[in-house]
Amino acid sequence: MAHPRSPLRITDNVVDTDQRPAVVLERLDLELRLKLMRQAAPAAVLAERPDLGSAAALMLSDLGFIAAPWRSDAPEPDLDHGLMLIVGDRFAPDFLNDVLNGPWTARLDRVVLFGDRLGGRTLAALDEIGFPFIVKSLPTPERLASILAHADPSTAALRQSAVARRTAAAAEIETGSDRLFGLIRAGDLGAAIAEAKGAFNHFEALLDSAAAAHWLTIIQSYHDGTAQHCSLVSAIAMLFARGLGFSAGDQRRLFEAAHFHDVGKVHVPLSVLDKPGALDPEERRVMETHARAGYDMLVGNDAVSGEVAEAARDHHEYLDGTGYPYGISGRRITDITRMITICDIFAALIERRAYKAPRTARQAYAIMQSMDGKLDATLLRAFSPIAESCSSD
Numbered sequence: 001m002a003h004p005r006s007p008l009r010i011t012d013n014v015v016d017t018d019q020r021p022a023v024v025l026e027r028l029d030l031e032l033r034l035k036l037m038r039q040a041a042p043a044a045v046l047a048e049r050p051d052l053g054s055a056a057a058l059m060l061s062d063l064g065f066i067a068a069p070w071r072s073d074a075p076e077p078d079l080d081h082g083l084m085l086i087v088g089d090r091f092a093p094d095f096l097n098d099v100l101n102g103p104w105t106a107r108l109d110r111v112v113l114f115g116d117r118l119g120g121r122t123l124a125a126l127d128e129i130g131f132p133f134i135v136k137s138l139p140t141p142e143r144l145a146s147i148l149a150h151a152d153p154s155t156a157a158l159r160q161s162a163v164a165r166r167t168a169a170a171a172e173i174e175t176g177s178d179r180l181f182g183l184i185r186a187g188d189l190g191a192a193i194a195e196a197k198g199a200f201n202h203f204e205a206l207l208d209s210a211a212a213a214h215w216l217t218i219i220q221s222y223h224d225g226t227a228q229h230c231s232l233v234s235a236i237a238m239l240f241a242r243g244l245g246f247s248a249g250d251q252r253r254l255f256e257a258a259h260f261h262d263v264g265k266v267h268v269p270l271s272v273l274d275k276p277g278a279l280d281p282e283e284r285r286v287m288e289t290h291a292r293a294g295y296d297m298l299v300g301n302d303a304v305s306g307e308v309a310e311a312a313r314d315h316h317e318y319l320d321g322t323g324y325p326y327g328i329s330g331r332r333i334t335d336i337t338r339m340i341t342i343c344d345i346f347a348a349l350i351e352r353r354a355y356k357a358p359r360t361a362r363q364a365y366a367i368m369q370s371m372d373g374k375l376d377a378t379l380l381r382a383f384s385p386i387a388e389s390c391s392s393d
């Protein structure tokens, strides 16, 4: 038997319908229905597959929207009045490209995007454009109704300003950590400390502006490996401190320890630091001098607390005494240092380096769980939700 809503047109990946039986509309509560009726306007669907598009178009039609035709070879959809629904599952590169570069990017307040298998990188790319309504599922009639009823331009404006704030914070952090290491190399530790203290606010802005999986991707794209590592450890340490409910003051303490943990690397030759492969024993010995060198630079400086200098010296020590530079163990390793060690190892594992593929957040955490007796077991357990929140699958 033919489907009653036969005038449905499917052209490649673009679907539209002019039917409006309002079946779903009747099931909705009055408030939602009134909101929807105010929004009622032409609507078009861009779908990754025709079946996804036809399902979404029928739902739109049920909700009382009048679908207007839109195809990639047609004039731009009327987004000043209409709504655009974007629906995909795999978000394959071609489709993602269409989505990221379509005419709707100029009027995001009228676009709702659905995708049930949006990976971290796809979400990050969409988020970068500032899509205000991204739903990580395929549309259902009720979900669609609720989102369309509440979609309003002020949300889109807020979203776009959050994206702008995040972009600015991410750029400040990247140039700031470049500057930090430049100042340390030049021996101007006082200015480096002032730089680090100022950077705290940019990290706060970044953490507040997006999910961890997203800002991690931003930091992982930093060009300079040292800036990338310093920023990753600092951001993860802040996340850890927040997760443990630390006061603002204690968050700063952990942040400063993270920001300065590898300052001693300025004394390690670039040929060792940036070597695209495993280090030989002599190179490893040189690399390992960074812990003691960092301590020597920081200790006794009035602007840096002793615990920050200690974290720089001890962050490669293990509780079972198998770490370096001194092989100290147990209680001689402070809580702050234990936290920095966890953040440092996690960051190193998920980092992109020329000679190794990055591990996923879950793989990194599993590796750390297997490091018997080396890391603080209680802190590592407390780190579990942090690692999970960094996961992009």
Ligand SMILES: [Fe+2]
Pocket: 261, 262, 290, 315, 316
């Ligand atoms: Fe280190």
Ligand SMILES: [Fe+2]
Pocket: 229, 233, 261, 262, 344
């Ligand atoms: Fe490190």
